[in-house]
Amino acid sequence: MALVGRVYRIFLRRSSVFALSVFCGVVLFERAFDQGADALFEHLNEGKLWKHIKHKYEDDKQ
Template structure:
């Protein structure tokens, strides 16, 4: 059995498993985009964020 046949038989053959794959894939994609964008934002703004300057203003 080829890999295409395996993927078809496990995911695409039934609508319910196909929908679960879509939901799971969209959740993982959303989390990856969120973590990546937060990392880029924090790297670009390092030294300007509250967590970086909080020690100057706390008593």
């Protein structure tokens, strides 16, 4: 119960702090989810993306 009381006192007692906590949590979750999804996509498509095969098609004389 001490932990619940501490969380309530820090984050939930004032509406402004609660709203700020929710906003920051959403932003951090979105960034982590986006980076995780990008990493999974690149892992599943290894060798098929342009950055993996562009050396085969680019001209060295540029």
